[in-house]
Amino acid sequence: MKHGFLLAFCLPLTLFPSLVLFSLAGVASAASDPSPLIANTAGRTTISLNGAWPAIVDPFDNGLTMGIFRNETAKSKSDRIEYDFDKSPVLNVPGDWNSQRESLLFYEGTVWYRRLFGYHKRPNTRVFVYFGAANYRATVYLNGQKLGEHEGGFTPFNFEATDALREGYNFLVVAVNNTRRADAVPALKFDWWNYGGITRDVLLVEVPTAFIQDYVVQLARGSREEIDGWVQLNGALAAQKVTVEIPEAGVRESATSDAAGRAAFHFAAKLDLWSPEHPKLYDVVVTSGEDTVHDQIGFRSLEVQGAKILLNGKPIFLRGVSMHEQAPFRDGRAFSTEDAQALLGWVKELGCNFVRLAHYPHNENEIRLADRMGLLVWSEIPVYWDLDWQNPATLATAEAQLRDMIARDHNRAAVIVWSISNETPVKPERLKFLKQLAQDARGFDATRLITSASNRVESVGPGVTALNDPLGEALDVLGLNEYVGWYVGRPEDADKMEWRLKWDKPLIVSEFGGDAQFGRHGDADERWTEEYQASLFRHQLGMVRRMPNLAGLTPWVLMDFRSPARMLPGVQDYHNRKGLLSDRGQRKQAFYVLQEFYKELAAEEK
Ligand code: GCB
Numbered sequence: 222m223k224h225g226f227l228l229a230f231c232l233p234l235t236l237f238p239s240l241v242l243f244s245l246a247g248v249a250s251a252a253s254d255p256s257p258l259i260a261n262t263a264g265r266t267t268i269s270l271n272g273a274w275p276a277i278v279d280p281f282d283n284g285l286t287m288g289i290f291r292n293e294t295a296k297s298k299s300d301r302i303e304y305d306f307d308k309s310p311v312l313n314v315p316g317d318w319n320s321q322r323e324s325l326l327f328y329e330g331t332v333w334y335r336r337l338f339g340y341h342k343r344p345n346t347r348v349f350v351y352f353g354a355a356n357y358r359a360t361v362y363l364n365g366q367k368l369g370e371h372e373g374g375f376t377p378f379n380f381e382a383t384d385a386l387r388e389g390y391n392f393l394v395v396a397v398n399n400t401r402r403a404d405a406v407p408a409l410k411f412d413w414w415n416y417g418g419i420t421r422d423v424l425l426v427e428v429p430t431a432f433i434q435d436y437v438v439q440l441a442r443g444s445r446e447e448i449d450g451w452v453q454l455n456g457a458l459a460a461q462k463v464t465v466e467i468p469e470a471g472v473r474e475s476a477t478s479d480a481a482g483r484a485a486f487h488f489a490a491k492l493d494l495w496s497p498e499h500p501k502l503y504d505v506v507v508t509s510g511e512d513t514v515h516d517q518i519g520f521r522s523l524e525v526q527g528a529k530i531l532l533n534g535k536p537i538f539l540r541g542v543s544m545h546e547q548a549p550f551r552d553g554r555a556f557s558t559e560d561a562q563a564l565l566g567w568v569k570e571l572g573c574n575f576v577r578l579a580h581y582p583h584n585e586n587e588i589r590l591a592d593r594m595g596l597l598v599w600s601e602i603p604v605y606w607d608l609d610w611q612n613p614a615t616l617a618t619a620e621a622q623l624r625d626m627i628a629r630d631h632n633r634a635a636v637i638v639w640s641i642s643n644e645t646p647v648k649p650e651r652l653k654f655l656k657q658l659a660q661d662a663r664g665f666d667a668t669r670l671i672t673s674a675s676n677r678v679e680s681v682g683p684g685v686t687a688l689n690d691p692l693g694e695a696l697d698v699l700g701l702n703e704y705v706g707w708y709v710g711r712p713e714d715a716d717k718m719e720w721r722l723k724w725d726k727p728l729i730v731s732e733f734g735g736d737a738q739f740g741r742h743g744d745a746d747e748r749w750t751e752e753y754q755a756s757l758f759r760h761q762l763g764m765v766r767r768m769p770n771l772a773g774l775t776p777w778v779l780m781d782f783r784s785p786a787r788m789l790p791g792v793q794d795y796h797n798r799k800g801l802l803s804d805r806g807q808r809k810q811a812f813y814v815l816q817e818f819y820k821e822l823a824a825e826e827k
Pocket residue numbers: 412580643644702732777797799
């Protein structure tokens with residue numbers, strides 16, 4: 222990462238004037254607009270604003286009328302200001318608030334954060350404030366001026382700060398609210414912790430007046446030697462020269478931007494293809510005018526042929542596991558590269574070539590690491606359980622989250638499937654909503670596969686169960702969550718079960734599993750024990766092998782995670798214990814059962 226110039230903050234608080242709220246505040250754009258995201262912040266000049274930010278907990282939402290965003294302090298002894306950032310305790314950014322302060326463990330509401338920083342203005346430079354994620358709604362003010370609002374807890378967003386920035390002293394105030402709402406995505410119920418706060422990095426991004434906002438440099442769908450792509454400019458738009466170079470592959474191509482600032486590319490290239498066994502990344506350089514962006518990009522082809530998924534022209538079986546973005550070895554949301562290394566390290570140790578990042582877009586650093594480690598990725602938006610399907614605002618929010626997940630990661634070879642939903646109840650309004658998302662996803666990215674995890678099954682004969690979700694028609698790959706042996710019947714029931722699919726498409730069994738507390742032992746029929754979970758995995762693995770069109774597995778789940786829905790004292794203690802590892806990294810017996818199975822599968826493939 223390149224670093225810009227951050228003045229050590231040392232100016233007295235009395236220097237700033239009180240600021241009025243400007244009316245030209247930005248609002249996160251509708252999903253039909255192109256993504257406003259600046260792609261690849263790691264390849265730009267950035268200044269980190271991470272650190273300890275004073276924070277004011279505002280459970281009744283009084284802060285807005287009090288004007289907390291003005292960051293005032295009493296100037297005379299008769300002044301009445303009923304808040305004070307300087308005397309408020311700090312919260313670390315990035316980080317959820319729930320695991321930083323005991324009193325905030327279950328908190329759902331607003332917290333106001335403030336960050337002071339010095340800045341030295343530079344000519345011909347535009348500055349954006351960039352948030353990796355804030356859950357769930359964020360309103361951002363710079364020097365008392367509202368820059369914008371963002372909804373969605375797991376996608377990045379940026380607002381232009383150029384005009385609101387001052388030479389020297391600046392203050393950034395962010396209101397974050399994690400209240401669950403029926404019209405939000407996700408809505409009122411979900412099986413993970415509602416971590417609130419600024420959960421990912423905050424950066425200032427410096428770019429030239431005219432700059433490269435986003436680009437796609439990827440192989441065309443199904444191709445192993447044709448690159449299809451585009452570059453989107455911001456600032457100067459029409460008739461700009463844009464160059465894409467892949468020096469190691471001897472590629473240097475130029476194109477000219479159209480009236481919308483987009484330059485399209487299509488060219489042949491001889492490339493060493495990316496695969497789990499050989500995660501080759503090339504340095505790719507995009508240049509236009511004053512701006513140059515470097516990225517590390519892998520190239521691989523992806524197709525579906527009948528029931529098979531083909532990677533670089535060869536069928537691949539996806540040996541996977543599902544995981545949450547839950548921090549290893551401590552409670553809280555994972556956010557660091559070290560967290561990602563520990564989690565994906567265990568995924569590799571299991572013998573996986575695939576990981577399902579459930580149930581929302583994970584940190585960009587995790588996907589980048591998957592790209593380097595050679596792990597294929599299923600990435601998902603939090604369209605989870607029941608939503609307000611007929612509400613246009615809910616659809617717009619889901620579409621914006623889908624658009625920005627794809628915009629952030631559309632150059633990552635690791636990502637092969639976009640999942641548009643998980644276990645949503647079958648009804649006509651839900652089908653219409655999800656079909657719209659499937660269509661959008663194809664519009665945003667024509668090269669990757671579209672999937673969804675479904676639990677809509679029915680009995681179609683003695684001992685025969687069918688996955689029959691009507692959404693299957695709109696998908697490239699079917700996902701099936703089934704809990705035989707945990708929510709349905711006993712583990713042994715799996716031995717006799719046969720499965721059918723309504724749609725002749727590749728199938729990924731996207732979930733099965735059961736809770737076990739690490740270190741709890743008993744017979745194979747005693748719930749919550751490692752033995753029960755290991756036995757459930759054995760029976761399940763026997764069954765899923767017989768499933769038609771099976772192209773992969775992502776059992777539930779890599780590691781135990783916090784969930785308010787899991788209340789059993791002494792066993793769950795507000796944790797979903799379906800992990801193959803405990804949240805302290807202890808391997809349960811089922812870990813070795815799955816590892817052994819994947820070892821056999823990998824050996825069979827050779
Ligand atoms: C599911 C959900 C997942 C839950 C899991 C469970 O079907 O997709 O989010 O955590 O079951 O443990 O019940």
